[in-house]
Amino acid sequence: MSMKSEGRPTKMDSNIDMSGQQTIQTHTGNRALMVDEPLIFEIGSSDRSGVDFPEAPEAQSRLGGLDRTEAMDIPGLSEAEAVRHYTRLSRQNYAIDVGLFPLGSCTMKHNPRLNEKIARLKGFADIHPLQPVDSVQGALEVIYQLAEWLKALTGMPAVAMSPKAGAHGELCGILAIRSALEARGDAREVILVPESAHGTNPATAAFAGYKVENIPANAAGRVDLAALKARLGPDVAGVMITNPNTCGLFEPDMKAISDAVHEAGGLVYCDGANFNAIVGRVRPGDLGIDAMHINLHKTFSTPHGGGGPGSGPVVFSEALAPYAPLPFVEKDGSHFYLVEEETAEEHHAGSFGRMTAFHGQMGMFTRALTYILSHGADGLKQVAEDAVLNANYILRSLEDVLDAPFAASGPCMHEALFSDKGFSDGVTTLDLAKGMIDEGYHPMTMYFPLVVHGAMLIEPTETESKAAIDQFIGALRSVAERAKAGDEALKSAPHFAPRRRLDETQAARKPILVWKEPAPQAEAAE
């Protein structure tokens, strides 16, 4: 069996240099400290333990004969072995705390430690959603204050705090749009989504039962306003527009788009995941938007990645506010309380229900509010300005070596977009991305947006220093030059990572999630 096909390193793999030549043999097959960590089942044994348990007393069974009679075969390790196993595993993971994380559209910014300190305070971390409201006044005040900030920053009159991710927020917004249209007896069936929208937008509309129709992008990478206007009509429930869009460009026609959609009786959803580029500078409410989610885990620096906790509050216009989901935190004098089904007052009576069982991601709310308060309104404005400056610095520093399809139409927003035009025949964006792993970087977003061939989308965020960005630019320049020169070694990169090229389709579709003792003959064959 070829180990390579599983993407596992072999002794050979870890000993080749960039030109593919075999060099030094090591006893372990490891390269320096980059350990190929075995599974815990392979290193532990069921007769070992990190703890000395007292001899169990002869127990009186209370399980009516269902007691376990055999050992559970859980691997045992000493404390030191367990700590090292998990620490070594953690070192195989790329994280924002390890280096610059250029993943476009994801806003992988530094997570200030102050946020963590505040989120760990007992009054925030050790509470339960079913506690009496009188015992969690401080937590409710955090939700209330954060909601006030989000409304002020977006210029919108209402916000639903409970959605737990960007895509979850999209669903929340679309369900509110549907409720509003149904309430006026005008259920419509089409949602228009421009080509430059994030992939979750058409997925959300389809999930909510709408027919999705595409609106083309124009040559400048923006929504084709004329094409959009031509398609509007009595069957169109609304549009979903990502602004700034996934080409890293602001949609200058946003107000005209909103006006046209409203005139045709539809509603406007804006994907606000890229809010980091405009926070403090642009209020989406001024652009006629009816609903927009904000990714707290992007713009407001709460940690994300690896499917970790997200939070996607949705701001609403006057037209949609009555349909927003419950619950809401409201204030009576200095007392905070929850508006729930039993207490929904007149202005929440149209609510479509709940997005989640409770109020949302408390830990993310605390971190986001800490971030907002530590920056203040002026500081947040500077966040957007610096994020845009950093992205433009990358765009202009690399446009001589990488094709930048929209660079001629002016500065970008928070992310720089390049294409694979000019790469040597047979070298792809994927090869370049794998080459960046050998340089010690997590790759940029690839093959997205779809409107650009072999796209590479790079978002440095405002939290990187000029020195860090220069080092990244240097690495990318060198890999891009190798891609143009047709360097063969690039096609088999990464050479220095604990895993080589994985079969990405199989890895996603047929992941092996259960460990099984390898058959003894496999060992003999090796």
Ligand SMILES: *Cc1c(COP(=O)(O)O)cnc(C)c1O
């Ligand atoms: C990240 C992102 C989303 C989805 O947000 P999740 O929190 O990952 O669900 C939607 N749209 C855009 C533009 C994004 O960047």
